[in-house]
Amino acid sequence: MVISINDASEIPIYQQIRNQIVLGISDGRLAPGEQLPTVRALAEEIGINSMTVSKAYTLLKQEGYIYTDRRSGARVRQEFETNKELSEKSQELLRQIISEAKVSGMTQTEFFDLCKRIYKG
Amino acid sequence: MVISINDASEIPIYQQIRNQIVLGISDGRLAPGEQLPTVRALAEEIGINSMTVSKAYTLLKQEGYIYTDRRSGARVRQEFETNKELSEKSQELLRQIISEAKVSGMTQTEFFDLCKRIYKG
Amino acid sequence: MVISINDASEIPIYQQIRNQIVLGISDGRLAPGEQLPTVRALAEEIGINSMTVSKAYTLLKQEGYIYTDRRSGARVRQEFETNKELSEKSQELLRQIISEAKVSGMTQTEFFDLCKRIYKG
Amino acid sequence: MVISINDASEIPIYQQIRNQIVLGISDGRLAPGEQLPTVRALAEEIGINSMTVSKAYTLLKQEGYIYTDRRSGARVRQEFETNKELSEKSQELLRQIISEAKVSGMTQTEFFDLCKRIYKG
DNA sequence: GTGGTCTAGACCACC
DNA sequence: GTGGTCTAGACCACG
Structure with a gap:
């Protein structure tokens, strides 16, 4: 999945990353359990600091969209809470x-x- | 129309004001042509800096929700562009x-x- | 309230800060609504980078212990969810x-x- | 006793193993003197690196929960220091x-x- | 190899 | 003034 950043946007980069990954999960481009790019790889790919990607992953983790497996990095969660509710x-x-x-x-x-x-x- | 500010919100205060006025227009609490409080009056009422209110009014003007009339201050627009489109x-x-x-x-x-x-x- | 960091601890500094603030809230040393030191002030006081303090505040915010008021910085929450539950x-x-x-x-x-x-x- | 690893947990795998063995001892599923599986056997069983299991056993030994006997591998301690104290x-x-x-x-x-x-x- | 943490310094939006 | 964001680089624990 390609992630593209809009430098001109007022939305923080880590939020843009987070948003695009949630979009990817929702439309099936990211399958449950699928491995996300490594923090460093994604940072290099989109030409930003790895801390920023790390922040995006931390946020996604807190929101329950992904988890980090110590052995293989970040992965899309297998099962989502289907509480049918918006935040x-x-x-x-x-x-x-x-x-x-x-x-x-x-x-x-x-x-x-x-x-x-x-x-x- | 009462405007209330949530200090704990991450939404900037000027945005909160703008949002509530748009809400007021959409649900009829603010009628077309109705006069809005002056910047200073509203600032005092909700206990914030008048620069912040001014910023909200400027934004609303840019978006076409209100207009300013030298004599009577800010007023809700009479007719909206019913372009049936979201920004x-x-x-x-x-x-x-x-x-x-x-x-x-x-x-x-x-x-x-x-x-x-x-x-x- | 004095916050002291144990450099030798395996607990991350931002966690130690978070822990001590939660302790302070629980035993009343930090009153509801009370203002916390600014990110920069606390960072200087305990001799660490302000990003680290910022991370602690972000975590506390996400957990609902504090909020940040744009005008006056970080403050202890006024009312806690008394759900009587542990995470x-x-x-x-x-x-x-x-x-x-x-x-x-x-x-x-x-x-x-x-x-x-x-x-x- | 079955040991199960939670890949999504933030607790290191070697800690999870250690924790579950301590739990097993405390609730009697592991009897004093009982033999634990070999490092390699346990590693294969739960599908992880044997270094990780080894680290867990080393920790348990340091904490006094188990001891190693050259002939029969790791065993649960016979008698615990009932110092009635938490670390x-x-x-x-x-x-x-x-x-x-x-x-x-x-x-x-x-x-x-x-x-x-x-x-x- | 991975993510997590931390530093020193910078710029920005908001008020 | 405040917190929020980002960078460029470093070190560490885990596996």
Whole structure:
């Protein structure tokens, strides 16, 4: 899986890495148990400091998306908690996005169409 | 409309103000053309630096939610561009949120149920 | 509150800081809402890099013990989730400790006496 | 006695082995004088490097839980020093755990109930 | 080989 | 002023 960084973005690099890996897991490009690139390899690949990649992996670990096996590095978790819930943070963001959709004149149906396109990937 | 700040939030204060005003517009608590409090008044009311409020108003103006009138200060826009589109930033956020929903085991239907509750709310 | 680091310990410095702050909160030396030393001040005081202190604060934030107010730095949380539960990690540790107590010949009563002394503190 | 390794754990593998053997001794699954599997046998059984098992056995020997006999390999100690004391390390850990229990709102009684369940279990 | 930790110094957003 | 982020380099524990 290719990870690309947008230097101009206001989103911190470690967050961008985290986001893209979560995306990869959600759409199947990263399979459960699959090994992620090593911290050093990924750092070199995208031309950043390895501490930054390490921070991204630490965050993903804390969130339960990956784990680190001492023998083989970082891997995608085998089983996720399918609690069918969004974090409070994400719910708050969703609330904001929907408010913006409403102001822009989007109907609920139109909003759902947009979501469906994203869901399909 | 009451604006409340969460000191513990990682969202910058000026963003929180901006977000709450957009929410207010979307759910009708702020009517088109309605006058917003002055920068100084709002700053005093919520006990923050007026520079911060000013930053929020500037952002809202840039995004087209409000306009400033020399005589009467800031007012909610009369008519919004009903372009039925989300900003790129919001679309990207929505993509992230949906990816997290998928990993958490939420089906599209369940996600839509959540959205509907927010739409109504 | 004085924080002292044991360089010889195998426990990472950022963990030692985290541990001592949790101890301080639990025994009342750190009051709810109280401001912690700034990252830089604490780093200088104990003669370490500020990144290390920052890491400790980030961890404490994630665990919900403190929050950072953009205006005044890091503060002890006002209200804790009184879920009356230990983390899985701590429960596992407790299990280990109790097994060691048993092998050393400690009875349950003697173990409780030890705990009581610690509780009083 | 079956020893199982958690790849996702942050606890080093040699520590996990050591912990489980101490647990086995404390709850009687390992009798005094009982012979432990050879380093190589255990390493093969759980699919890890034999150096790791060796490290666990060395640690257990240092702590006085087992001894090695040239003829018959590693055995559980016959008689333990019933000094009724925890190691400094464990006492420090217990102090940490209790501080977390206090912050989580657990009373001393509730903490003791948890301990009792572990003692029995 | 791997990730984890730490340093010394820098820049940035927010307020 | 604050914390947050990032770099370039180093050392360590683990396996």
